[in-house]
Amino acid sequence: MNENLESDSAAGSVILRHRLITRLTHWCWAIALFLLLLSGLQIFNAHPTLYVGAQSGFEFDNDVFSIKAMRDAAGNAEGVTTVFGKSFDTTGVLGVSGPDSAQSYRGFPAWATVPSYQDLATGRVVHFFFAWLFAVVFLLWLFASIINGHLRRDILPTGGELRSVPRSILDHLRLRFHHDGRYNVLQKLSYGGVLLVIFPLIILTGLTMSPGMNAAWPWLLDIFGGRQTARTIHFACMLLLVTFFVVHIAMVVAAGPLNELRSIITGRYRISGHRTDMGAGK
Incomplete structure (x- = not known):
């Protein structure tokens, strides 16, 4: 999908950065992960x-x-x-x-769980509902991203981009952000790690803890070394996602929250200058 140049001004140009499928899956994940976290801590409290x-x-x-x-x-x-x-x-x-x-x-305290009072049954109902929603949305995103080129173009870094990692780290430490509408290599590595490593891991380890899935796919137990190890990996993935969320929000604020928020709601993003390579958006 080509970025559409919509307007020119001294402040730069407005492009269409995020596809509709990206915006929809982003907000579905945001809601699902929030409730998965709180209901998951409710379940964890049953045996902490x-x-x-x-x-x-x-x-x-x-x-x-x-x-x-x-x-x-x-x-x-x-x-x-x-x-x-x-x-x-x-x-x-x-x-x-x-x-x-x-x-x-x-x-975990009452303010960190859903429901706030100790109720394992309700926590499991909420968790399983949003877990399946999360998994379905992930498969939808993966299929669409392969078809429209988003995965190849915006998530997987090239060799040249990997060589620029040190420079990109220095730019971020100095809070120097290039608003050209494309992901830099650190964004690609972080999004790729979350979308292609942590998301599949958290889904598969969740399935490994299910007795029904153990009967249907016993090889999951072999891959993850049993339910208890799978539960630990599941919890570790949750901690990594929380860490990613904190860093993600910090980067959004540092890069310009209004511009970033508008881009993930409407798809429109203001770049800081003209460029000749009008690549595809997210």
């Missing part, structure tokens, strides 16, 4: 411990992450989060949260 291996239980010593509510020497409740054997006091946020008069003993 992660393991590596095919099995778990008191007789095994393979946990890598846990959130617990414990009592200190004085008998006061405290939240303890353990990561790879290192324990941290997380009272007030993880393990034990809420006011002293009404403390809640749970992994």
Whole structure:
């Protein structure tokens, strides 16, 4: 799809940067991932411990992450989060949260889960609904991106672009952004990592935790080393997506939030100058 030059001014030109399919899938993912995160933390609270291996239980010593509510020497409740054997006091946020008069003993606090109260059944219903929506939208995006060239053109970096990574990093550190309507190499690498690595991983590990899928596709258990390892990878992918979201929002603000937000809502994006290579948009 060629970018359509719509107007010229001293401030630059307005181009059509994002296709309709890109804008629709973007906002579907934004809604789905938000509710998947909060409902996923609700499910995690039912057993706030992660393991590596095919099995778990008191007789095994393979946990890598846990959130617990414990009592200190004085008998006061405290939240303890353990990561790879290192324990941290997380009272007030993880393990034990809420006011002293009404403390809640749970992994993640009420404000971080859907529903806010402890309800595993409802959390699973919400999570599974948006998980299937997320997967269907991903397949739709992947199919459309292969057909319209978006994947090849805007997501996969070329050899020349990969060689420019150091320069692009320096430009970002100096907050120097080139508004030409095309993705720079760091955007391509980050979007490619999310769309082609993390998204498929989070979908497949989610399927691996399903007994029904274990019966239909037992090879998933072999690939991910069992349900417990799949659950840990699933959780790690969630943390990576949250990190990506924070960095993504920071870059949007630094690059010009109004221009960036308009482009993902209407598709129109203002470039900072003319260029002869009017490549395709997102």
